[in-house]
Structures are given as structure tokens and as C-alpha cells.
Amino acid sequence: MDGSSSSPRGSEVRIGHSLNKDEEAFVARRRNTVLQCLQRLQIYRDDEANFVGGGQRAMPGVPNIALLGSGGGQRAMVGLLGSLVQLDKAGLLDCILYLSGVSGSTWCMASLYQEPDWSTKLDTMKDKIIKRLSGPVVSFTEAFKKLEKYYNKHFFSLTDVWAVLTVTEYVKEINEHTLTEEWNHDSKDPFPIYTLIDKQCRQQGHGDPWFEISPYEAGYSVTGAFVDTCNFGSQFDNGSKKNHQDGLDMLYLQALCGSALAESEDIKKFNWQQIKDFGKCLGTNNEVGHNSSAVDKQCQVLTDLANMNLCVLNGEDPSDLDQSIRTTLNGLQIRYSIYQSMNDWGKNYNFLYNITDKTVPSAVLESETRDYEDAGLLLNSPYFSVLRKERDIDLIISLDFSDGDPFVTVREAAEMCKKLNIPFPEVNIPTEDVKKPKDFYVYKGQNAPSVIHIPLFNVVNCGGKLRLTS
Known part of the structure; x- marks a missing residue:
């Protein structure tokens, strides 16, 4: 149409x-x-x-x-x-x-x-x-300034936190x-x-x-x-x-595209540990550009927020930390917004x-x-x-x-396309190749695009050292 x-x-x-x-x-x-x-x-x-x-x-x-x-x-x-x-x-x-x-x-x-x-x-x-x-990684000064910029957007979510504290560590x-x-x-x-x-x-x-x-x-x-x-x-x-x-x-786009682990309990713990460490580092960093009293309060709230969420994820009582946050806040809305948005990822109009x-x-x-x-x-x-x-x-x-099954993406793509009536070649995988994949596979179909599937971990790249786990 x-x-x-x-x-x-x-x-x-x-x-x-x-x-x-x-x-x-x-x-x-x-x-x-x-x-x-x-x-x-x-x-x-x-x-x-x-x-x-x-x-x-x-x-x-x-x-x-x-x-x-x-x-x-x-x-x-x-x-x-x-x-x-x-x-x-x-x-x-x-x-x-x-x-x-x-x-x-x-x-x-x-x-x-x-x-x-x-x-x-x-x-x-x-x-x-x-x-x-x-x-070197992005400095805490730069990271903090970027987090403040994100806070001024209409929607502030954990994707913003993920971008500043996690994605920057990799890129x-x-x-x-x-x-x-x-x-x-x-x-x-x-x-x-x-x-x-x-x-x-x-x-x-x-x-x-x-x-x-x-x-x-x-x-x-x-x-x-x-x-x-x-x-x-x-x-x-x-x-x-x-x-x-x-x-x-x-x-932000890289964080939006790269938040696959956001719903994992282990990664949630990792993310909040990152926030906790970030708060500690801010407390000892004099480059942030705020007076020391404000920085101390900000770091305390940030650390309490991280500890509170770690408690929830570990099944512990977070009420003492919640009270500490409310007592310390005094208008530090960026920290409280992190708390309020801890379940929001990639929210947009x-x-x-x-x-x-x-x-x-x-x-x-x-x-x-x-x-x-x-x-x-x-x-x-x-x-x-x-x-x-x-x-x-x-x-x-x-x-x-x-990592893991080297054929899961191409196999699932074929299955999803079949349900949606989208042309895709039939994907047949020899049983012996699941644990010892070759360096490439070619799948062809009538009136469908051909697919060359290339697993990173294969017998050619890895030789006898290849060990795949399910």
C-alpha cells in the first residue's frame, strides 16, 4: 500500500x-x-x-x-x-x-x-x-554531566542510566x-x-x-x-x-539497541552495583562542579537507591533505605527519578x-x-x-x-517467517553440526532470499579447541 x-x-x-x-x-x-x-x-x-x-x-x-x-x-x-x-x-x-x-x-x-x-x-x-x-573509560565527571542532560528529557528511564553507566564502559x-x-x-x-x-x-x-x-x-x-x-x-x-x-x-540509541540483558535478574544486580559504585566515586571526585554538601547528599541518595534495589532483587527488606532516601532527598529529583523509573526501559512517545x-x-x-x-x-x-x-x-x-547454539538465530528466523508468511529458505541443520559447526552455511529457497549463515565460533576458526555449550 x-x-x-x-x-x-x-x-x-x-x-x-x-x-x-x-x-x-x-x-x-x-x-x-x-x-x-x-x-x-x-x-x-x-x-x-x-x-x-x-x-x-x-x-x-x-x-x-x-x-x-x-x-x-x-x-x-x-x-x-x-x-x-x-x-x-x-x-x-x-x-x-x-x-x-x-x-x-x-x-x-x-x-x-x-x-x-x-x-x-x-x-x-x-x-x-x-x-x-x-x-580509558569515560570519566565520572563526563558521565554525571551526561546523566543530568538525560534527566532533562521528557522521559527518563533506566535506558538512560544504562547508556551512561554501562554502554560507555564498553564503547x-x-x-x-x-x-x-x-x-x-x-x-x-x-x-x-x-x-x-x-x-x-x-x-x-x-x-x-x-x-x-x-x-x-x-x-x-x-x-x-x-x-x-x-x-x-x-x-x-x-x-x-x-x-x-x-x-x-x-x-542513547546504542543503549536502546543494546539492553538485551536488562530483564535478567543478574544483570539488574550488576546495573545497580554500577550505580552504587558510581555514587561512591562521585563522592570522592572533586570535578563534578557542585558544592561538597550537595555532592555528599547526591552520592548518599544514589548509593541508597542502588542498595535498595539490590535488597529487592535479593529478597531483603529495603524499608530502612527507603526512609533514608526520603530523609536525604531535599529536592535531588534526578536521584529520585532513577528510583521511580527503575522498571522503565526505552520509554518514548x-x-x-x-x-x-x-x-x-x-x-x-x-x-x-x-x-x-x-x-x-x-x-x-x-x-x-x-x-x-x-x-x-x-x-x-x-x-x-x-555464544551457545550457533544456529538459533537462523532457525528461529525461519520459524517466525513461516508464521508470518514471509518468504524464507528452509533451514536444515545436520545433527553433528550443532556441536561442531562449519565456517558457513548456505540456505536457498524458491522466491526467497538466499542466506549465508556464518557462526563466529566454528571448526575452522577454533580448530580442535571448539567447545559449545547449550
Whole structure:
């Protein structure tokens, strides 16, 4: 359905499956790069029957190739970087049309896309990123100032705390650019797609959980409901923007995409221990820029909040700590907001609120806010961002950096696609390969994209030292 025919009149929300016009224009340019790359490698084939949608294209026979990076924390971040470097050395990087990531892979993407045309100078970018990751962590002064900035947003949630206290420990920077600022319309790089899920849809088991954010649009991949990325997070009513909020910066986006462990009890304990340690360090740090009395109170509240939540998670009575917080607060609302929002992750205004459209699941229309979280909680690879029919993908290269079962992402993607009637090749996995996976697998299907699945841990990479646990 074309977006213009179903969006409310005057709407800033687009309901429809067609691609954003700017994305279409980029794809047309990028396909010239793909064509030249294939010709250099002498693997260009002018046979449109080999590809899913070649007959409808300006350049039939040129495949649309998507590269997927799975989740896996810092391992995925470094793994995706290394994989891209190897593709570049093999002369294959320019074949990639789309680059999409989940969780830790988005941390790598955010680092790369800070530099315009990074794919033309990848060795330099690799050295720069590795040097940063090997360097010092973000100072507590910078972290505290960033946390205060996040507090001034309309919604303050644990995603903000996660961004400042956890994500910065891995990425070693505070990236305050927005996704639209990082993107150049004439970029020579693959088109980036960051993926997450709608928490309520995941928990309720209906609606459309698959959510994507590109430099141009953010929205529900399967349903086809989008808003300009610069407006994602703003308040909407019946498709019209009522209250503008500044675009999400890249540190927050990395936290939003990389919060897969947020619902784990162990990680909750870890997160609150981080907050506790942060409070202690603030108490001994003279760079924060507040008077010592205020800092002492802030640190006391922050430490009490962390201890209170650790008590709850450990099944202990937190009432004494609760009273201490109330006694000490005296207007220190940022600390109390952390306490109040300790169960909120990725809360943002719902741009579909009050829209009347039968093509959109009612589950995502009725609430003024939605919570978004790491797609790894449902599927640890961003298949649904590139399976949109209009993206017309012929080949998916799946880089899997997960631990445990090396086939879980591709197998679950096949099962989910079957339920949703989305074309996907049949995935057959030899029993003996589950514990000893090969270095790559190719799955083909009729009228479906081919999938090359590449587990990081395999018999070629690891040799006789490979040990996989379920």
C-alpha cells in the first residue's frame, strides 16, 4: 500500500510499505557501486532470473545484498568490525547494500558511521576504534554531566542510566550526534539500519514487535508504519506532532539497541552495583562542579537507591533505605527519578497514538507511550529489517556472534517467517553440526532470499579447541 493513500490528512506519520523516497534514491546510487564491485571481481551476472526481484529493477542482475550483525555485546562489536575489515580486504565490502545490526553490532555501526565514507578508509577507522577501546573509560565527571542532560528529557528511564553507566564502559565514548546528523545523503557506505523491538508487543504476543531506525525513518518493519527519524520520540496525536523532542543521540540509541540483558535478574544486580559504585566515586571526585554538601547528599541518595534495589532483587527488606532516601532527598529529583523509573526501559512517545487505520494493529494505537528494547530478547539478529518486501533482498549474509547454539538465530528466523508468511529458505541443520559447526552455511529457497549463515565460533576458526555449550 502506498503511504500517501493511507496516512491521515496532514499527517507526519507514514502508513505504508513502500520505501522512504530518500532511501530509494540512495539505493539507486549504491547499486552502481555494487555493480562496479561485481564487475571488478568478475562475478557480475546479467541474469535477472537468479535474483528475487531483478525484473523490476533499473539494473537487472545486480543483487541486493544485506549484511546482518547479531548481538553479543563487545564481542559482537569487535566481531563485526573484524568481519567488515576482512570483507574489505577481499574486495567484497562494496557489494553490501544494507548493513543492519542488533545490540553489540550496533555499537560497531555507531562508531563507524561517525566518519563519513568510513568504508573507503576502513583500516584507519579500525585502528582508531581499537585505540579507543583500549583506552580509558569515560570519566565520572563526563558521565554525571551526561546523566543530568538525560534527566532533562521528557522521559527518563533506566535506558538512560544504562547508556551512561554501562554502554560507555564498553564503547569508551559519549557520542552525542544523532543518527540523521551522522548520515550523508551522498554516502559511499552501506545503508545502516538499527533494530530493536516493541516491549509491549513482545510481552503480549500480538501486534508488530519489529522496530527499525534508519537515517530517514523509524517504525514498525512488518506493519509498515513510520515517522521521520528526527521526530522519533516526539509527542503525536492522530498522526500530527504535538510536542517536539530532540532526536535521540547515538549513545542513547546504542543503549536502546543494546539492553538485551536488562530483564535478567543478574544483570539488574550488576546495573545497580554500577550505580552504587558510581555514587561512591562521585563522592570522592572533586570535578563534578557542585558544592561538597550537595555532592555528599547526591552520592548518599544514589548509593541508597542502588542498595535498595539490590535488597529487592535479593529478597531483603529495603524499608530502612527507603526512609533514608526520603530523609536525604531535599529536592535531588534526578536521584529520585532513577528510583521511580527503575522498571522503565526505552520509554518514548508513541507516534501512532490515536491514529485510525485498520492496517495497523490496534495494540500499538491505544497507548500514548511505548517501551522499546533490544531485539535480542526476541531474535538476536536483525532479519526482519531486511525482509521487508520492498527492500527486495536477494542475499542475506548473517554474521552470528552469539555464544551457545550457533544456529538459533537462523532457525528461529525461519520459524517466525513461516508464521508470518514471509518468504524464507528452509533451514536444515545436520545433527553433528550443532556441536561442531562449519565456517558457513548456505540456505536457498524458491522466491526467497538466499542466506549465508556464518557462526563466529566454528571448526575452522577454533580448530580442535571448539567447545559449545547449550
